[in-house]
Amino acid sequence: xxxxxxxxxxxxxxxxxxxxxxxxxxxxxxxxxxxxxxxxxxxxxxxxxxxxxxxxxxxxxxxxxxxxxxxxxxxxxxxxxxxxxxxxxxxxxxxxxxxxxxxxxxxxxxxxxxxxxxxxxxxxxxxxxxxxxxxxxxxxxxxxxxxxxxxxxxxxxxxxxxxxxxxxxxxxxxxxxxxxxxxxxxxxxxxxxxxxxxxxxxxxxxxxxxxxxxxxxxxxxxxxxxxxxxxxxxxxxxxxxxxxxxxxxxxxxxxxxxxxxxxxxxxxxxxxxxxxxxxxxxxxxxxxxxxxxxxxxxxxxxxxxxxxxxxxxxxxxxxxxxxxxxxxxxxxxxxxxxxxxxxxxxxx
Ligand SMILES: C[S@@+](CC[C@H](N)C(=O)[O-])C[C@H]1O[C@@H](n2cnc3c(N)ncnc32)[C@H](O)[C@@H]1O
Numbered sequence: 001x002x003x004x005x006x007x008x009x010x011x012x013x014x015x016x017x018x019x020x021x022x023x024x025x026x027x028x029x030x031x032x033x034x035x036x037x038x039x040x041x042x043x044x045x046x047x048x049x050x051x052x053x054x055x056x057x058x059x060x061x062x063x064x065x066x067x068x069x070x071x072x073x074x075x076x077x078x079x080x081x082x083x084x085x086x087x088x089x090x091x092x093x094x095x096x097x098x099x100x101x102x103x104x105x106x107x108x109x110x111x112x113x114x115x116x117x118x119x120x121x122x123x124x125x126x127x128x129x130x131x132x133x134x135x136x137x138x139x140x141x142x143x144x145x146x147x148x149x150x151x152x153x154x155x156x157x158x159x160x161x162x163x164x165x166x167x168x169x170x171x172x173x174x175x176x177x178x179x180x181x182x183x184x185x186x187x188x189x190x191x192x193x194x195x196x197x198x199x200x201x202x203x204x205x206x207x208x209x210x211x212x213x214x215x216x217x218x219x220x221x222x223x224x225x226x227x228x229x230x231x232x233x234x235x236x237x238x239x240x241x242x243x244x245x246x247x248x249x250x251x252x253x254x255x256x257x258x259x260x261x262x263x264x265x266x267x268x269x270x271x272x273x274x275x276x277x278x279x280x281x282x283x284x285x286x287x288x289x290x291x292x293x294x295x296x297x298x299x300x301x302x303x304x305x306x307x308x309x310x311x312x313x314x315x316x317x318x319x320x321x322x323x324x325x326x327x328x329x330x331x332x333x334x335x336x337x338x339x340x341x342x343x344x345x346x347x348x
Pocket of ligand 1: 188189191192215216217218219220221222223236237238239256257258259274275276
């Protein structure tokens with residue numbers, strides 16, 4: 001990384017890197033150059049006019065929707081694809097870096113690579129090899145989570161890009177922002193991870209809510225999470241809920257089209273909706289149910305993105321929801337596919 005500029009690696013969900021690049025371009029004007037590392041997903045960015053610190057400050061404050069992760073590139077080293085050559089290329093550089101040299105810190109090594117880079121070298125073997133290098137410094141504790149410093153490596157067939165940063169500088173402290181949850185036994189659907197990730201990303205605590213409306217609830221992943229958090233949940237879906245969810249005492253279930261259900265006004269403090277409908281139709285359906293959400297209540301809504309019109313879909317949905325709902329945050333979560341997740345609050 002040069003004194004007067006920043007070189008970093010940015011990551012988005014597959015197919016949305018152009019939107020992530022556009023978000024960065026809007027922050028820094030035209031003075032940013034991109035190079036693909038994984039087309040459509042991972043890219044190298046060079047900013048001439050901002051330092052890494054300035055880049056992090058501006059990017060973090062802007063709360064980007066599509067940029068999921070970034071990390072600095074402190075250097076790029078040639079390697080031959082073997083673990084030995086990687087350790088040799090990085091040993092001195094890492095232990096001399098100010099974050100490591102003083103010792104006494106919890107350090108995570110996060111490794112990603114392109115599809116064709118070093119097929120025989122696994123990310124865990126790289127982490128293990130570098131953990132051994134780092135622990136020559138007194139008090140360096142190699143960790144996976146809750147690190148004080150993250151060493152990020154991105155490996156191509158012939159280059160190692162490496163950088164050291166604070167987890168808070170990376171937008172996400174997961175490698176490349178790929179949030180991994182363990183699948184539970186009997187878990188109703190993988191969609192549950194989406195709501196779990198939304199809760200963490202938006203800094204919400206669902207235990208603080210009392211009653212939720214889940215629109216388009218089947219098979220019941222979101223409903224089951226809200227029930228686990230102790231809420232009364234009203235689930236609506238013409239499709240069947242999972243039998244394990246159905247027997248929960250705090251569940252009310254309408255096996256109907258959401259447009260045909262009558263609810264009590266102001267009876268929920270949380271509304272969630274995960275229907276993969278066209279944005280306009282989804283907004284209309286939700287608007288027709290908003291009388292049941294209390295003023296100040298929260299809405300978490302999945303927004304399907306129309307092909308090639310991601311930013312437009314977001315802008316239109318936000319405009320359509322005004323004046324009833326105000327957008328707090330929008331984020332394409334790791335568990336989103338051709339969609340993103342909205343966090344809105346009902347106006348008073
Ligand atoms: C992606 S799934 C929801 C998954 C769910 N969040 C989970 O965690 O298991 C979308 C659901 O929306 C439901 N749906 C579609 N149109 C609907 C409508 N008009 N009213 C209620 N639900 C609807 C579908 O039946 C489908 O079960």
